Amino acid sequence: MSTRLAILAGSGQLPREIAKAVEGALYVTFEGAGGDAPDGVEHLGARFEKLGALFAALRAGGVGQVVFAGAMTRPALDPSAFDETTLRVMPAIMQAMRKGDDALLRAVAAVFEAEGFAVLGAHELVPGLTLEHGTLVGKSPSAAEELDAAKAYAILAALGGQDVGQSCVVEGGLCLGIETLQGTDAMLGFVAATPAHLRAATGGVFVKLPKPGQDLRFDMPAVGPETLSAVAAAGLSGLVIGAGGVIVLEREEVFRLAESLGLFLTAR
Amino acid sequence: MSTRLAILAGSGQLPREIAKAVEGALYVTFEGAGGDAPDGVEHLGARFEKLGALFAALRAGGVGQVVFAGAMTRPALDPSAFDETTLRVMPAIMQAMRKGDDALLRAVAAVFEAEGFAVLGAHELVPGLTLEHGTLVGKSPSAAEELDAAKAYAILAALGGQDVGQSCVVEGGLCLGIETLQGTDAMLGFVAATPAHLRAATGGVFVKLPKPGQDLRFDMPAVGPETLSAVAAAGLSGLVIGAGGVIVLEREEVFRLAESLGLFLTAR
Numbered sequence A, B: 001m002s003t004r005l006a007i008l009a010g011s012g013q014l015p016r017e018i019a020k021a022v023e024g025a026l027y028v029t030f031e032g033a034g035g036d037a038p039d040g041v042e043h044l045g046a047r048f049e050k051l052g053a054l055f056a057a058l059r060a061g062g063v064g065q066v067v068f069a070g071a072m073t074r075p076a077l078d079p080s081a082f083d084e085t086t087l088r089v090m091p092a093i094m095q096a097m098r099k100g101d102d103a104l105l106r107a108v109a110a111v112f113e114a115e116g117f118a119v120l121g122a123h124e125l126v127p128g129l130t131l132e133h134g135t136l137v138g139k140s141p142s143a144a145e146e147l148d149a150a151k152a153y154a155i156l157a158a159l160g161g162q163d164v165g166q167s168c169v170v171e172g173g174l175c176l177g178i179e180t181l182q183g184t185d186a187m188l189g190f191v192a193a194t195p196a197h198l199r200a201a202t203g204g205v206f207v208k209l210p211k212p213g214q215d216l217r218f219d220m221p222a223v224g225p226e227t228l229s230a231v232a233a234a235g236l237s238g239l240v241i242g243a244g245g246v247i248v249l250e251r252e253e254v255f256r257l258a259e260s261l262g263l264f265l266t267a268r
Helices: A015-023 A049-060 A082-096 A100-112 A143-164 A186-191 A225-233 A251-260 B014-021 B048-060 B084-097 B101-114 B142-163 B185-194 B227-234 B251-258
Strands: A005-007 A026-028 A042-046 A064-069 A118-120 A136-138 A167-171 A174-178 A205-208 A236-241 A263-266 B002-007 B026-030 B043-048 B065-071 B118-120 B137-140 B167-171 B174-178 B204-206 B238-241 B264-267
Touching: A005 A015, A015 A064, A026 A049, A042 A049, A049 A064, A049 A082, A049 A225, A064 A100, A064 B101, A082 A100, A100 A118, A118 B065, A136 A251, A143 A167, A143 A174, A143 A205, A143 A236, A167 A186, A174 A186, A174 B002, A186 A225, A186 B185, A205 A225, A225 A236, A225 A251, A251 A263, B002 B014, B014 B065, B026 B048, B043 B048, B048 B065, B048 B084, B084 B101, B101 B118, B137 B251, B142 B167, B142 B174, B142 B204, B167 B185, B185 B227, B204 B227, B227 B238, B227 B251, B251 B264
Parallel strands: A005 A026, A005 A064, A026 A042, A064 A118, A205 A236, A236 A263, B002 B026, B002 B065, B026 B043, B065 B118, B204 B238, B238 B264
Antiparallel strands: A136 A263, A167 A174, A167 A205, B137 B264, B167 B174, B167 B204
């Protein structure tokens, strides 16, 4: 049985970290989806219109396992270019697309599984990608910040069934932002632009968690150095992330930034 | 028994519409909270620091009923200026403040009720302030837009217990914005700034509802001409509001704008 790994890569740091951790992996990017391959890895350019060609190329390359990693934008598709495989799976994909990112990724993963590929999660391939329960970097959260974190948890839990909201910000008991399709950075930018008279004296808390029941094999939530900079720029006090369920990209730099920006970073 | 009405006014159009509808009402604004009185009404300037003085002035003016209307910003308070009444009620107010706007307003209303004033809702004073179930202005929503509206309803219902989110935007099945402390206009501005590649081909739907269990006597959700302009500027197709539960400010202008901007406006 083939066990070579293909990294189905979008943009960002995560697919590159997997490529570093898993020797001999095949790096696959999709036209119009935003990823580009780093130097020194075997690269395959694919098109969503030609999934049959992709599956044939993966098999020819000895690939038996795939991992989805990085952010993919949804490219405009050219239906006249669909091969037979794409034509066959597209109705289920289109239907899932209407139900949100999770549903879409589950549907795409199901297509790969039906073709005989095992779908793995990034955290199963790269050791130390998430934080253990109780990890604390930087200062300790205050009692008020603990209350804000608890409120943020409650909001994210309430939204869990709706396939929206992996992160939110609560400050002084009031919610300043809930992540939607535009992503974490856009939400933190929105919080940063909040008029000063609506801000509490104490800085608030950013919380990021997997959605309840989220399949961590793909679209696992992540934070990285940019997240910490954005949290600080939004005037917040710290970050709480789900233990074992949120990827920390460039871990050493993230820890260093938490200290130097005066933030706390903790995993629950 | 005194039945004269005092309008406890913040900024915006609503307190002015009440002043027009209820002859002889006393128009009360609070220092630093953002309201200003229109011409031709009796005006009383008050301070949150001097609630005892306010209650005495209301009684002296023959006031027996109050209505909260318009948006009040939370002013910085000067504790050294607190009179005995403010000192007595402040602990309960401070505690409620941490729980969000609804809790704060409920606590403030309870203070007025304990002083013997009846607290009314704007919709009880001004006829035609909300829309009846089934009202439709402008074009009819498409089947896809009905699906988007249903998803927005589900998101708002899920959030109902959290005192956040009176409105949200769903487009092509995906959530583009959830209202937080910054309010509806800020949320629609955020949606308008969404990168084009994340937008669906069809315009999405803006939904605004009272929170489940919300006391409609104060902080009733509202839409007005600016809301319709912001919905159009955000590239959306229309608005769905809660029947009988959302105030429509400047109703004729709102209806005219729905038609001229090519939006639908419907109440459920």
